[in-house]
Amino acid sequence: NLQLAGRSPTTRMESKGPKDDPFTIALDRSSAEAGVLGVVTADANGLCVGATGNMRFRAAAGHVFEVRKHFAKLAGDNDVSVQIETTTSNITIFRKDGFTFGVLSKNQSNTGKK
DSSP states (O other): OOBOTTSOTTOOOOOSSOSOSHHHHHHHHHHHSTTEEEEEEEOTTSOEEEEEEOGGGGGGHHHHHHHHHHHHHHHTOTTOOEEEEOSSEEEEEEEETTEEEEEEEEOGGGSOOO
16 A cells, blocks of 8 residues: 555555565565554655555654664664654664665554553
């Protein structure tokens, strides 16, 4: 369920070729993980190029891009992953194949009491 920024939530990107490009593969893998609520992808300029799941998260593409960029400057590594944890959710930010991905997921430590 890949959706493009600026289009209605029911519009899906259609591809005439096989869906084996790095962008589609990374997006599909990210959204297939258990507990994932949404995935947003930003291009090299921080613009949203795709989102799935929680569509409100799509608006955060620029912020996700900037957080990863600033953290990479501090860490001295462009391929670092950043994880932000709240009481209810986690956001994991990483770079793959020239795109910045933000994955919003449920905070697994608070989802069930033992």
